[in-house]
Amino acid sequence: MKLGLSSYSLYSALKSKELNILEAIEWIAEQGGEHIEIVPMGFSLDDNPDLTDALRQKAEKVGIEISNYAIGANFIMPDEEQYEQEIERVFKQVDIANRLGVKLMRHDVAWRPIGETSILQFEQDLPRISAACRRIADYAAEYGITTSVENHGYFVQASDRVQTLIHHVNKPNFKTTLDTGNFLCVDENPIKAVKKNIHHASMVHIKDFYYRPEKFDPGEGWFQTPSGNYLRGSIVGHGDIDIYEIIKVIKYSSYEGYISIEFEGMEDCKKGSKISLDNVRRIWEQV
Template structure:
């Protein structure tokens, strides 16, 4: 396994201008990262098309892999024109992934308000989601790219829903970017969910959360799960997720791919990212 960082972990520094994405690549390598996952937040390829080649060059100079390209998308739409336009937009993002030289790309699939995330609604939306993901996976296949859905956004977040989508898309190059923490957003036990979805994973995110029950509102900085419990992002290894147990499961499965730290806590992003990578490496040695 290769431990690295999602550039999203450094979003606050990228957004404020404290750090550029090129500097983030070097920073990740300097702090032991073996790869960096590119998430275009805090920088914009449309505004600076040549940035793609700059990123590739910098990664080569730093001796670090570009592991994955992760973007947002939503195939829930009111009309066919918007639906088709979103598919075409994501195909253009596949071309960016190819220019980055990656063989893995995560795109979102759908987002709905919590009160619209019933299983009935999921089943109604599923055919169009399957069709969109299949078309994009087929387009990505010409570049040797595996596309994936991440378990997030409340609607396509539970392990069974992720599996259902993957199985219906039925393409060898459509899998899941499995975030070990995000299952908690839909009140699913992360250990059980990881065991279920690990065979479908093309990429793994290590994330940690603090968890509090619904009757104990901790106040600012927390958000609620679908059942009303409270979560707050934590440095990997500091929260309530049994990281060591999950890493042991991943290690024993034979998974040898990329593992990205995804930090979204309240601490300084550089500090949280550094400690998270250090902890992940140490935990892997211990299990």
């Protein structure tokens, strides 16, 4: 296991300027993290080769790896011109990933509001989405990069939809960034979903949530699933997901890649990230 942290876990510190992304890399190394996943929120690498080079050099200096580069994208566009522009934009992001020195890159594929996320709508959008992913995977293959879709954003979040997209793209370098907690956001059992999709994973996120059923409205700080249940991000190991069983599934699968903590709780992000790292490391040894 190579355990590390997504820079998204430190987003509130990056946004407030408590840390910059170079300081975040150093902080992760100090906590015993073995890698950082770069998510350009709170900073940007667009048209910024100096910062891109500085990130790579900083990681080398402090002795950790840059595991994955994760960006947003949406191939549901109103016309052909905007569709092509979005694909070209992601091509440029692949160039950035190569400059970072990573061999893994996650890009989003589609977004729709919850009211438009039916299986019928997914089937209608699937040909355009998969065609875009196929072209990007081919482009990334020239650099030896594996691209991936993450299970988030409601529309392409359930395990079966992720698998369906992977099979339609049908490229050996297109897989999934498997977020172990995000299945709960679409009311899917996380343990069962992780068992289904772990063999398709190029990257694994570990995340935890507090869960309340629909009849208990917990108020501020929570969001709802499509079925109306309530979730709030937590420190890994403090929430209601069976993290012990999740980690056991990963540990005894064929997956041997990076594991990245994605903390999005209400606690101080550095404290929450540190405890999450320590908990996953400890639980990994116990299961």
